[in-house]
Amino acid sequence: MTVEQTFLLHDDKASLRQIVLESEQWGVRVQTVETMEKCLSLAHIAAGEMVLALLCHADNVFLHINRLRMDFPAAGVIVVRRDKMAGLERGHLLLVGADACFDQDALPVEVVACVQALRRRGFALQQSLRGAQDGLPPAITFMRKQDVKPQSQLWDLTENGWTMMTPKGHSVMLTRGERRIVQVLFSVCPETVERDRLFPLEEGREATARSVDVLISRLKRKLTAMGEELPIRSVRGEGYAFVGKVPAACQELTRVSLSNDEVYE
Numbered sequence: 001m002t003v004e005q006t007f008l009l010h011d012d013k014a015s016l017r018q019i020v021l022e023s024e025q026w027g028v029r030v031q032t033v034e035t036m037e038k039c040l041s042l043a044h045i046a047a048g049e050m051v052l053a054l055l056c057h058a059d060n061v062f063l064h065i066n067r068l069r070m071d072f073p074a075a076g077v078i079v080v081r082r083d084k085m086a087g088l089e090r091g092h093l094l095l096v097g098a099d100a101c102f103d104q105d106a107l108p109v110e111v112v113a114c115v116q117a118l119r120r121r122g123f124a125l126q127q128s129l130r131g132a133q134d135g136l137p138p139a140i141t142f143m144r145k146q147d148v149k150p151q152s153q154l155w156d157l158t159e160n161g162w163t164m165m166t167p168k169g170h171s172v173m174l175t176r177g178e179r180r181i182v183q184v185l186f187s188v189c190p191e192t193v194e195r196d197r198l199f200p201l202e203e204g205r206e207a208t209a210r211s212v213d214v215l216i217s218r219l220k221r222k223l224t225a226m227g228e229e230l231p232i233r234s235v236r237g238e239g240y241a242f243v244g245k246v247p248a249a250c251q252e253l254t255r256v257s258l259s260n261d262e263v264y265e
Helices: 012-023 036-043 058-071 088-098 108-133 136-147 174-186 209-225 248-261
Strands: 006-010 030-033 052-054 074-079 100-102 156-158 164-165 171-173 230-234 237-242
Touching: 006 058, 006 108, 012 030, 012 052, 012 108, 030 036, 036 058, 036 156, 052 100, 058 074, 088 100, 088 136, 100 108, 156 174, 156 248, 164 230, 171 174, 171 209, 174 209, 174 237, 174 248, 209 230
Parallel strands: 006 052, 006 074, 030 052, 074 100
Antiparallel strands: 156 164, 164 171, 230 237
16 A cells, blocks of 8 residues: 655654664654755655654744645644644644644653544555546545445455555554464465464563564454454464465565564574
């Protein structure tokens, strides 16, 4: 999935580091840049899933927002401040083109959640544009997609394994641990995989069978809340198996991703 760019204008490197750490847990890549020129250069060539974080002090933030809007009118623009932000200033920033503003009271996870919301908006925009190109009003296109039943029961992964697509069309964001487990199971499904292979040892950390059980249980609850059943089965004394249907292309890409991440042998 490719969407319009997302920009994060910040004025404090320390707080940005916390946002970057939180972002990694949800599969959001953040690339820091020091100048507007470098930011625009990367934005025109980088994948839309990457967030570009530009160091921007208060005196320049209005100009920077206007400049970004000139090149990327549908982009997501988030402002993060180290100090407390007055309501009037926040309102002015939103009026000139920012999508969201955060200050010292915001948690890093709130910023990441905003990024994910903007990405969903970008995806919906692309779907509407495709419908318009087919000669259908976006609303009719959306209604038809809702009415059409899936022709297969395939499960898939996008965004390098950070998002799982369900047969009913739901998009499920995965944490680092969930992503690892799903990728390994998808890569060899419907074969059974031992628990210690699902969650290999990492430097300074011991993985346990319990941690795997907890992650899989949590992921199943996510799907249950969406009205779907995650087809991961526990095989007594052996491990877990994914018994759903996965496209061959997805399996191959998953193996490549696991190899590149060096998390599975």
